[in-house]
Amino acid sequence: MLSLRNLHARVGEREILKGLSLEIPAGEVHAIMGPNGAGKSTLSYVLTGRPGYEVTSGAAELDGVDLLTQAPDERAARGLFLSFQYPLEIPGVPALTFIRTSVNAQRKARGEAEMSAPDFLKRARACAADLKMDFDMLKRPLNVGFSGGEKKRMEILQMALLSPRFMILDETDSGLDIDALRIVSEGVNALRSPDRSLLVITHYQRLLDYIRPDRVHVLAGGRIVASGGPELAHELERDGYDKFARAA
């Protein structure tokens, strides 16, 4: 599914990813943990094509297609979704309008027919109910005046309605209380399937109690310095990142 080979990337003059390689097969959930400044968010922006994040060498492919030559919206239409660490506010655009516009833009790019308004509304209502969100919230401008936790739920709602094939969660657990964490995780788990993959970026092991990863990687100094099973997350929680940071 996702294949990253010896990826180098910089922001301005500063090199942040320094030879990152990673394979995530279809149907798997991988977690990336690491200290602050290790390049975790940079990785999510490089994959989604944020301007200013320049790849200097290496390759990134989704289903064998080179991601790096594509515009952000083309990558999105191929099924790449990023749940932002800090979701943006979009004044004057109701959340429902925003998501429906996104869904149909992606469908159009893939040569599919637009989703009708009644179909979309039906799905939106069901997804909002699953995430225990008040449907009226979807009529308000996207994320404007929402709490941190509400914004994160809104990200997962968008993800559910866009049904992406490869999902990146960038510190989705930050700003969530324990009940919200459970509800959001259930929402994410409901999207797991054999043809979808998930990359979970987090500081804390806690989220991984809810979203069980197949593999855990440690990102430090711009490279993957260790990989293992779910037990690696527990080890990190106990011992900290020190020894990996030194290894980098």
Add this chain to the structure above:
Amino acid sequence: MTAVKDTVEQVAGLEKYEHGFVTDIEQEFAPRGLNRDTVAFISAKKGEPDWMLAWRLEAFERWSAMESPNWARVSFPPIDYQDATYYAAPRTGGGPASLDEVDPELLRTYEKLGIPLREQEVLAGVVGAPRYAVDAVFDSVSVVTTFKKELAEVGVIFCSMSEAVREHPELVRKYLGTVVPVTDNFFACLNSAVFSDGSFVYVPPGVRCPMELSTYFRINAAGSGQFERTLIIADKGAYVSYLEGCTAPMRDENQLHAAVVELIVLEDAEIKYSTVQNWYPGDPETGKGGIYNFVTKRADCRGDRSRVSWTQVETGSAITWKYPSCVLRGRESVGEFYSIAITNGRQQADTGTKMIHLGEGTRSRIISKGISAGRSSNTYRGLVSAHPKAKGARNFTQCDSLLIGKACAAHTVPYIEARNGACTFEHEATTTRLSEDQLFYVQQRGLSEEEAVQLLVNGFVREVLQELPMEFAVEAQKLVAISLEGSVG
């Protein structure tokens, strides 16, 4: 990024101003230049009574002694008023005729512009679809006014200004120039001397006008200006909603549009006045050509509890100089101003409003959204004043500016004068640059860069779009999108 480059190339290939065509039609002109004879020529062409000619000539004398104003934040070379034509009319036009008498070429023009001139075409739509009556002004004359008969049945007069001068002189003499005096300003005075055509509306007491009224202004002839004059009177307890639209061909020369619009609102009456202005803005690269839109619009809320609401979507013109205002004379009268002003390329806009609170308990509300892109300059200029008798006056003003790109400019110039201690004025203003973070967020959800800009801009102007009549809001939204094409990348 290749995608951005592609977008820019695609956009460059687009015909950005789609109303830029010229109608090839036989026209009649006034001799070039401006003097007493020109004024007399126009008056004679329109078959006007002597009092009207005298009024015009007096205006001309006063104008001859006036200087062009220079306080606005716009710049343009001096205009040679002797090097223009002040009257241009289709040869067949001599006032609104039946459609059968209108030159087919003209009908095709309006068809191309999407303006319904055949009543049955409007009626042929879905049952219950909103209908609107149209007065179509082509250069200096009104070529046709629709639904006049149906409107007359409820007592509403909707006709061209020329016809009103001939058919309803008592109303015209009573109200013309009472809101915008002849010598109000340089351009209004010029207009008073040479005004050609425009719309006249009178809604009698207690009548709610049964349909939207609209005027569609088209400048076609080269080397000519358009001097429209519009007068709308809502008598006691009456209501009318009126919309004007404007387009012009693409030409390398600058053309002057100096209009005067006067609204008179009596007791408990209400006028909603909306403008969708899309005059040719000039070449986006060189700044060559385009319309100078120097317009005076003012409403006089004479009656107690009267209301006026101005809504404008300004996307065109090389230069816009325009301040639709409200004189809130009646007790508890209400004035509103909702504005979207978009400048791109080399456009300059200096626009805003004046809310003049004279009566007790008067209220006003100003929502202005300015968007600057390209190398344009966009200024909001507004005055809110309360006079000694305007106890309890209230105003709320919100001015938001959005900058797209790095070479444009936005300015906000609010003037506030309170001459009594019992009024409440609130002013909020923001200036933001279209954020790259927001753009990326929207693109990550699957929208192209152009679509993302449109979505964000439509969100920015939404409060104002909601004030437009439904069927025009959709048009306005498209217009907003078109006028910002190529503004990123």
